[in-house]
Amino acid sequence: MRVVIAEDNALLREGLVLLLTTAGHEVVAVAVAEPEILPALLEHRPDIAVLDVRMPPGFRDEGLRTALEARRRIPGLPVLVLSQYVEESYAAELLGGGASGIGYLLKDRVGRVEEFLEALDRVAAGGTALDPEVVTELLSRRRSTPLDSLTPREREVLALMAEGLDNTTIAATLVITERAVSKHIGNVFLKLGLPTTDTGHRRVLAVLAHLNNS
């Protein structure tokens, strides 16, 4: 895959480039400050953009804003946003224009190389990758909701689903069969009153919308 990276910290930048090239991807451009990001994306039209939230010159949420702007200028551009900390409202902003090809992960997750590369592939293919910490926050703050009627296993499945994982990965993560996963998902959607036909990122959106509105 052709990747554009925006990361101002030299250590992390080198690490990311090393990781991606080792995994067989091509890093076509590296932006070290906010004004460089959008031109690089427009010039190279990469398969995926990996953006840090906090970038020079302002060191605020430049990466996030650029991600949203880039998605407006290049519709469907897969974007993986990395951050030192995750914020639920940022996730909501990113997903606001559709969850297809959106990733929002803590920088810590890069350390789990296999999982990180999988998330990268998933986002590039139009899927979703949402950090478990965001999902935990979403699930934990709700007071009395239909969520309370879920069994612990169903909650686990729901959380993994909200992260953007597919049935096969969920089954592998929880060490259960795919049939069991499908059954749990059916129960979750039934209990939450969601349409069961949705698959992939639309499924993630349905789950997140439910969590946000409950």
Added chain:
Amino acid sequence: MWETVRQAARATVQLALAAGLALVSCLFITVLLITATGTVAVIGAWLLPETVLLIRRIAGAKRSMAARWSGQEIPEAYQPITGTLRDRLRTAIRDPSTFGDFRWMVADYGYGCLVLLALPLWLAGLPADGVWCGLLGRRPVVLPLISRLADLDAAWSAALLKPSPKARLTARVEQLTQTRAGAIAAHGAELRRIERDLHDGAQARLVSLSMRIGLAKRAFDRDPQAARRLLDEAQEHAEEALAELRHVVRGIHPPILTDRGLAGAVRALAASSGLEVTVRADDLDEGPRAPAAVEAAAYFVVAETLTNAARHSGSPRAEVWLTRARTGVRVVVRDEGKGGAEMTTGDVGGTGLPGMRRRVAALDGTFTVTSPAGGPTVIEVELPCVW
């Protein structure tokens, strides 16, 4: 006519009360002289601060009485009389307000008996104004003079009891000294907490991480399985250390405040609070930002209050107002819960209402809680800053 009489009667009551108070203060001047003599003679030293405190109460009564009549508050600026006997004596004598109160008491000897003038005015005024106003329909002349007398009493009291600029400055310096000491103590406690968090948390995990990598290197050739297990553990420790660092950073200065400013950060907080929160913060979206410490304190107050509301109030809703006042930031949080929040509860690790009060006081701000049983709970905070 009747209105005139009623007004004159009210003024007479006011003057009579003033006279009663003047009598009390006459007594106290004597007491003060006795205790002063006692102090000079050492034996009665402990009595002096107590007497000064009592005089303050009498002056306070006069202040509220005059304020009720004229509708204008008379400010007071007393230094707290606390500490050892020596400290209390020193404050009692050195506080400029002590002299001010004493001066007022002496003057009150004279004008405290204005009520005596009211008596002949009644005797003259009733027949005179009765004819002049009641029969001839002119404006009453004599009876309103009684009101003027009460006005005079209030005006003299205000002039005499108003703290001198020096007393005001002294009181302000005293307050600033206290809040500054509080700020330094809070800052010190905060530094110690951060140091402890880093030392016990991230630092310890990094040590154990480094240790596991070292062990893995040793086991690398001999027992690849064990090396792999050790590396797995090392990675877990690295992740935990990162999580803890994030937690510490959040406690020092929430990153979202830097990114989005106070209004944006509070909106994000509201969205994730689990309550239905209305935020009105349009004032702060534009224009200059408050200093980081002020923003952090305001954010902390809102976060803490919303957590309390979600946990204890039983209210499904809350409202947050953030406004830019001329002198600083004003924060109001209101829930529709059952009320009854107390200053004494939840003071664990600097959280809860006392923690909030300390944090606000450290910035020279004001903190008010109204939480009657049955609700609602309203928290109002003003944090001064220069825009």
